[in-house]
Amino acid sequence: MANEFAEDATADILDGFAAQIRAIAAAAEQRAELTATAFAQGKRVKVTVNADGVVLETRFSSDIGELTYDEIARAVTTAAQEAAKDAAAKAENLLAPIVEQRARMPKLSELIDDLPDFESQRPTFPAASMAPLSARNPTAEPKPLGAEPVEDYETWRAAARGGGVTDESW
Incomplete structure (x- = not known):
C-alpha cells in the first residue's frame, strides 16, 4: 500500500512538473512579444521597449x-526608463501564475x-542603478583593461561649438 502511495505521489509530482514546463514555454512565447510604451514632455517623446527593456x-x-x-535627452531617458519599468511589471504579471504554482510544489x-x-542559498541581485552616469561614483564601476577615457555628455556640451546637427559643416 505504501509503495502504491509513493507511486501516485511521484506521478502527481511529474504531472505537475510537466504542466509547469508547458506553462513556462507558453509564458516565454508571450513574453517574447511583450512591449511597453511611455511618453514624456507632454507626449512630445514616445519610447517603446521590449520585455528586456531594450x-x-x-x-x-x-x-x-x-x-x-x-530637454529632449532627459525626455528620452525618462520615457525609456518608464517604459522599461512598465515592461518589467507586465512580465512579472505574466509569470505570476507560474511562480504561484511553483510555490505550491514540494x-x-x-x-x-x-x-x-x-x-534558500540562491543569491539575490541588487536592482540596477537608475542614476545618471554623471551622478555615480566613478570608482564604483570597474573599467575594462585598455579602455580609453570617454568624455561625458555634460563635458562635451560645455565645450561644444557650432550648431549641432544643423551646422553647415555636416
Missing part, C-alpha cells in the same frame, strides 16, 4: 523643436532526506 522605437511629435537638446529538499534547501 528600446524598439523612439518617436518625436511635430513640435519637438520647441524643446532644447537637454521542494527537492522536502522529498529527499538530508538534501539541503538550495532555494
Whole structure:
C-alpha cells in the first residue's frame, strides 16, 4: 500500500512538473512579444521597449523643436526608463501564475532526506542603478583593461561649438 502511495505521489509530482514546463514555454512565447510604451514632455517623446527593456522605437511629435537638446535627452531617458519599468511589471504579471504554482510544489529538499534547501542559498541581485552616469561614483564601476577615457555628455556640451546637427559643416 505504501509503495502504491509513493507511486501516485511521484506521478502527481511529474504531472505537475510537466504542466509547469508547458506553462513556462507558453509564458516565454508571450513574453517574447511583450512591449511597453511611455511618453514624456507632454507626449512630445514616445519610447517603446521590449520585455528586456531594450528600446524598439523612439518617436518625436511635430513640435519637438520647441524643446532644447537637454530637454529632449532627459525626455528620452525618462520615457525609456518608464517604459522599461512598465515592461518589467507586465512580465512579472505574466509569470505570476507560474511562480504561484511553483510555490505550491514540494521542494527537492522536502522529498529527499538530508538534501539541503538550495532555494534558500540562491543569491539575490541588487536592482540596477537608475542614476545618471554623471551622478555615480566613478570608482564604483570597474573599467575594462585598455579602455580609453570617454568624455561625458555634460563635458562635451560645455565645450561644444557650432550648431549641432544643423551646422553647415555636416
